[in-house]
Structure formats: C-alpha cells, structure tokens
Amino acid sequence: MTSSLSGFAYLIASVLFILALRGLSSPETARRGNIFGIVGMVIAVATTISDPSIVSFEFIVLGILVGGSIGTAVARKIDMTALPQLVAAFHSLVGLAAVFVAAAAFYSPEAYGIGKVGNIHTASVIEMSLGLAIGAITFSGSVIAFAKLQGIMSGNPITFPMQHSVNASIAAVIIALIIALIAVQSAEIFWALAFASFAIGFLLIIPIGGADMPVVVSMLNSYSGWAACGIGFTLSNPALIVTGALVGSSGAILSYIMCKGMNRSIINVLLGGFGGDALGGGTIDRGDQNAKAGAADDAAFLMKNASKVIIVPGYGMAVSQAQHALREMCDLLKGEGVEVRYAIHPVAGRMPGHMNVLLAEANVPYDEVFELEEINHEFSTADVVYVIGANDTTNPVAKTDPQSPIAGMPIPDVEKSGTVLFVKRSLSPGYAGVDNPLFYADNTLMLFGDAKKMTEKIVQALG
Numbered sequence: 001m002t003s004s005l006s007g008f009a010y011l012i013a014s015v016l017f018i019l020a021l022r023g024l025s026s027p028e029t030a031r032r033g034n035i036f037g038i039v040g041m042v043i044a045v046a047t048t049i050s051d052p053s054i055v056s057f058e059f060i061v062l063g064i065l066v067g068g069s070i071g072t073a074v075a076r077k078i079d080m081t082a083l084p085q086l087v088a089a090f091h092s093l094v095g096l097a098a099v100f101v102a103a104a105a106f107y108s109p110e111a112y113g114i115g116k117v118g119n120i121h122t123a124s125v126i127e128m129s130l131g132l133a134i135g136a137i138t139f140s141g142s143v144i145a146f147a148k149l150q151g152i153m154s155g156n157p158i159t160f161p162m163q164h165s166v167n168a169s170i171a172a173v174i175i176a177l178i179i180a181l182i183a184v185q186s187a188e189i190f191w192a193l194a195f196a197s198f199a200i201g202f203l204l205i206i207p208i209g210g211a212d213m214p215v216v217v218s219m220l221n222s223y224s225g226w227a228a229c230g231i232g233f234t235l236s237n238p239a240l241i242v243t244g245a246l247v248g249s250s251g252a253i254l255s256y257i258m259c260k261g262m263n264r265s266i267i268n269v270l271l272g273g274f275g276g277d278a279l280g281g282g283t284i285d286r287g288d289q290n291a292k293a294g295a296a297d298d299a300a301f302l303m304k305n306a307s308k309v310i311i312v313p314g315y316g317m318a319v320s321q322a323q324h325a326l327r328e329m330c331d332l333l334k335g336e337g338v339e340v341r342y343a344i345h346p347v348a349g350r351m352p353g354h355m356n357v358l359l360a361e362a363n364v365p366y367d368e369v370f371e372l373e374e375i376n377h378e379f380s381t382a383d384v385v386y387v388i389g390a391n392d393t394t395n396p397v398a399k400t401d402p403q404s405p406i407a408g409m410p411i412p413d414v415e416k417s418g419t420v421l422f423v424k425r426s427l428s429p430g431y432a433g434v435d436n437p438l439f440y441a442d443n444t445l446m447l448f449g450d451a452k453k454m455t456e457k458i459v460q461a462l463g
Contacts, residue, residue, distance in 0.1 A: 316389015
C-alpha cells in the first residue's frame, strides 16, 4: 500500500473514530457509534499491517489471535456489574503496551527509523519518554483501581504521612529522569524512569476512596489515551496519534464534567488527593431508632394509588439484574395512570452511563430517563420514590457532614417526596462505608431483599 493510500485510509479511520465518540454520547445512538468504532479499527489495523516494511507476520497474527480470543471470551462472560473493573483492567493493558512499545523502540530504534542505539533523535526520545511515563502511571494506577472495584483491596482511602510531599518528590524525579534520558540515552535511566512512573501511579490512586472511584476510571481512561498518543508519535502512526488524542481529550473532558457534577476539584483528582482527607462518616449510633420494614404488597398499594412515581436505580439493581422486572413494574403503573420517571445519578453504578445502559437494555423509553440535575426539583412533587439498590448516591450525609467521604457529592432530594420505598438487602453501609440516615426517616419504608425478587413480587401484587 502506497503512503498516500495509507494516509487516506488512516483519515477515514480517524473520521469513523470521531463519529463513534459522537454516537456513544447517547444511548439512542450508542449501537451505531460502536459500529463506527469497530469499522474504523478494522481499517486502521488492516492499513498498519499492510505496510510494505513488515517482513514477518507470525507474531502479528499470533497477537491478533490471542488478544481476539481473550477479548471475545471476556465479552461473552462478563456481567454488566463488572464493567467498571473490566474497564480499569483494560486500561492497565493499554498502559503496559505503551511501556513495551517504548522499550522496543529504545532498544531497537533502527526498526522504527528514529536513529541508532545511543543516538536516537531528540524528538523521538521526548515522545518515547512521555509515552513510557504516562503508560506506566496508567498501568499501576489501573491495577489499584481494579483491585478496589473488585474488592481485592479496601475501598477506603489509604493514606500515610507527607503523602503529597512524597508524590511531589517522585514527580520531580520523573521530570529530571526525562531530561536525563534526553541527554544521556542509557538503559539505567530508562528503567529508572519506568520504575518511578509505576510507583507514582500506585501512590496517586491508593488514597482515593470508593465513592470517587468512577472519576478515577474516567481519569485513567484519559491517561491511557495520552499514552497511546505519545507512542503513536514514536511509531509515526497517524491513526494511533489521532485515536490516542481523542481518547485522552474525551476522557479528560468527562473527568472534568464528573468532578463538577460531584463537587470535586479536578486539580485534586489529578494529584490523587481527593478522598484522602475524608476521615469522617462510618456507622452512626442511632440508639433506639429503627427502620420501618414493609412488604411488596405495601409498595404495590402505595405506588398504584400515587399520581407520580420516580425511580432511582443504583448498583444494587445492576447486581441483581432487576432492570427488566423494573420496566415491567413501571409499565403496569403507567397502565394505572401513574406518571413514572427515572432519575439517574452521575455516578450510579460506579461508572458514568452504567444505569442508562441497563435501562436501555430493558427497553425503557429514553424520554422517561432524566439526569439528576434535570429532575431533582421534581422529588418534592412525587408521591412515591422507588430507590432500588442506590445507597451512597442517595445518602443525605453528603449534604450535612463536611467530614464524610462523600461530602459535596450531589444527592437527589428523595426525602422531600411523600414516601420513599428503599429496596436493599440490609441496613449495611454502601460502598463508601457511610451509614445512610434515610433508612430511618419517618417517610421511608424499607423493602428488605434482593432487588429483582422484590420488584417481581411487586409486579405480582400489581397484576
């Protein structure tokens, strides 16, 4: 394939990637966006491996077969509830790939046309250094994020004295090592840079609490994009440069939007500081105060006789896969003349858009699904709010306790409704480890049990 034809193919792939991002911005167009992305990636890969400079395809074919097989197996078996940790795990692989490519280019620059060992072009060394550093940070940070989301590590912030000073010192060392690598292209400096970057990746993520983990996943997505972009310059691959820049910039924008929506500082996110000073919260001693428990029949009666019901889904709905039963329940309520709406918290389900995807899977009409800021003012006019598996994202402590790990996070005003029906297995704290006073409110009726089974019982009672 000629260089002009390759450039044109990469251009088409880049346009398709842009269209993919545009399509993924809405559940209505997400399927089309995925198709654009797949087609664009096929074109990019086919164009790359058709380069006449490639003389051996054994490892390329092997890599495609191994990676494709693993990806297919994971996609077929992964539960929707595990998507956040899956994304974190895949981000780690992108970062590690950037490290390996940087190492290959450093030890064999002739193969990439960037100079000779010990005399690599200065611009290429800069690109290589940045790709190496960002890739290593992405890998180690994503490993910690995966461990926290998977429950391998505690979701609580892990802090130590002078944490920020240590991080700042390591960051200064990384900058110094990049400068040194440009001046003296030695393997010792290269691997010292990799080690320092791996270390700061761990240290940036471990102080972040579970409540803020969705922002972390988005931030690491941005890092993986910039790592790929840096390596794209090293490889002189336009498609990789464009794709990395798109992923990096879109991830950064999403992180900013999420931080704004959660009342967090983007600077603290970048420095790994938020969640680290949150020492308050935890289980609260409520003395003789008890939560009122109800049954499916009670919930069915209250919702059937309501004029307006707002559904607030959370991670518990995802775990039990209750979205189909929930849609059936809402269809029955609408048949009785009840107005039904869904309120989606920005980080419900530990990942942006998680609840939207689940509801779309159950064919919930898009015009009934609203973001929190769009519908929050309507809770005071709702007769019943049905909270299904949402704990931290409905906890009013975020509005009343500045020392809480979830302090400042926007919370739906569910307590302003006539009745709150709260579906939960028990009174245990949520992922952030903070007791929820909403359980004990006078207008709250707890529906203890599995979210899917409880909703199915309500459906039977309504029928």
